[in-house]
Amino acid sequence: AERTPDGFVFDVKAFSLLTGHPTRPALMPRGWPADARDPRILDEVWARFTAGIAPLRRAGRLGAVLFQFPPWFRPGARAETFLEQTARRTRGWPVSVEFRHPAWWRGEQAEATRALLARHRMAAVAVDMAQTLPASVPPVAPVTSPGLSVVRFHGRSAHWGTGSKEERFRHCYDEDELREWLPRLEALSGRVDALHVLFNNCCGDAAVRAAEAMTRLLGRTAKQAQGTGTGTA
Template sequence: MGGVRVGACSWTDRALVTSGWYPEGSRDAEGRLRHYASRFPLVEVDSSYYALPSARNSELWVKRTPDGFRFDVKAFSALTGHPTRQGVLPAELRGLPQGPELRDEVWRRFADAIGPLRAAGRLGTVLFQFPPWFAPGSRSVAALRECAERTAGWPVAVEFRRPEWWRARQYDATCALLAELGLAAVAVDMVQTLSTSIPPVAPVTSLRLAVVRFHGRSPAWGTGSKEERFRYDYAVDELREWIPRLRTMADRAEELHVLFNNCCAEAAVRAAGRMEALLREEWGDRVAWGDRVNVSRETGDTARFT
């Protein structure tokens, strides 16, 4: 059975920063990351989806986190086919026409930006979350092949937001394709009442890594604002539902990443704490955890040992 890391999909989310989770004296950029990394061994970088990351930030993240900590970095929107405003590009790229030259430069800059994380062994994976209109078919397969070619040597995970990829008739073909390309599949927990809901399957397509992202089960999915969609507090029994699936995934991969994307106030870190405690009861030291932190499985609250 492989090792397991649990974390949240942001440590900089404004609602988390203002929630009081960060202790006094640890609320600047450096203090927040150091505190988070003392509590969890994994975090997702979501800011890299909205704008190209920088090598300087990657260097700072390495310095501010302990050996063994991992960053899962979300791919920039332009690399996954999402609409990307010219204004979020570096100034010197905004005048370039849309086409291969601009695309190549964006790929190059993204690779350079995550270079320090790769060199330090802190890059958990690069997450490519494809849009809802990215459906199974020849164009999508070609895009995935290009992604695999451009990221050769990187750890890469793929999340689909189109349920057809994981429905019965397509499931085996999707697994085979990702396995052929060396890409880890991302499993998803979300509300199951919509035609667009991703089914709660647990695919493993890479021996290196398996990933699960918990988006919350808010009834506002499909209608509400971003804040309303992600405002959800997981109960312990809802997390426990996933234990058999997580065991199956961990049995088939060297490492399993379990991430909570219900980023509203403390909800994500609280759920991550609950899941971490549940998994440690089941699997003991196979679950990586923060530096001497005790976690309540009922509340997700933490207390530091002395």
């Protein structure tokens, strides 16, 4: 917070145990096992995570806490209970939620998912990824919180879910691929207080280059909109 300029905010990903991901024992406090079923362990992890982000909250620099749920986190009663518990634990925080199971945003379930997140005032995370895979999350961009909307660009590698981590995230966006999202981003920006566009194609400098290209495209769109009197993105 001290080293970054005014207005700079941080989006922090929730610790793996808090989202149901496998967690290495070496990362656990006091050498405890990574067992989310034990209330004592879960309470301790929540306490430490809360303390860890406290300096950002006090400085007004916490953009959002991202709860990215694993592919096996499917729609259903258990998942809804888990989200409700998470909402209680994070009351007062800016929270965004990314589902990796595509069923959350397909067909009739999409509206139920939107309503569920809106009820907990959690921002839905829109995802860009390859759309040719069984695990592909649809590129939908619903608004579920008036304060925030988040879009994450993961790259369009065909190795998603099968290759190494480097293979999954090795993708360099071209301007045509980024331009596809401009109408969605413009629509989102008019409906929320803040819009975060994040690049997760983190292989080499691909994410930085994509962010620079998107910044240019959005700047160009804003100037065009000002020139025609239709508002700015």
